[in-house]
Amino acid sequence: MKKNFSFLIIYFLFLGPLSSSDNKTELSEIYKNLRCLVCQGQSIADSNSDFAATVKLVVQDQFNEGKTKDEIYNFLISKYGEWIVYQPTFSKSNLLLWTLPYFIFIMGGVFIFLIIRKSKNNKAN
């Protein structure tokens, strides 16, 4: 009994605050990925505007209801468009945005390979 009781104390003293700080981190991650629509280049996390404060309240509510990050993003996207999230979702319209960096990376590799091959050939000749 005594053992159980001390376990409970340990749980509430250490693990309780840990899980609440986890929630805070996750919430702040969500805020950081949301654009403040009425501010210049600020995220919801950085802004003290009225709009940012309201969005934070709504995100908190949905988070406490157990909604996932994606569900919260999708809700806000349905109301404000994809502009509200800094990291856009993968879709047909932004296919280029997502694939272009990989394409450039591969092309860069090909480019370097061609230069090396050319210089080797020149040396051999």
Add this chain to the structure above:
Amino acid sequence: MKISIPKIIIFSFTIFLLSVFWLGLKINHNYDTKSLVGSKISKFYVTEINNENQYISEEDLKKNKYTLINFFASWCSPCRVEHRYLMSLSNQNKEIKIIGINFKDKKINANNFLKDLGNPYDFVGEDTDGKISISFGIYGIPESILVNNELIVIKKIIGPINQVQFNDILKSIQ
């Protein structure tokens, strides 16, 4: 002249980058939520400003041919500017019901605002913490949303209603 593959790659990439920058300069970056036009409004629940037991939801809007949902506040000066258009809309046209949602305001101030300028609303709801405004895609007030009885957004007016927008609303509901 021999054209090497690396030269072609560099040239194509430069052309591509220049085209992206040129297009980027051409695109209008002014953000608005007019893209909501044509979409369906989601479920909502708003209590009456002076009577907590009275409320309105999306189901009530289905009974009206057209509903104009207007977000306003007594502290918002553009709301005072657009108020006369709301008054004439309410007096001239019985096809449209106007719902006012009082945004982050004090009850007494909101009541005085309507007492002084007239009450064009068929229902005045309250949104004390602004959460309801988010479910309507509002990011500043005044903003007005015209919906039909299928709950489809026909028009979204960001900022105060002016003469042009007033005529547009009348046209939309004819």
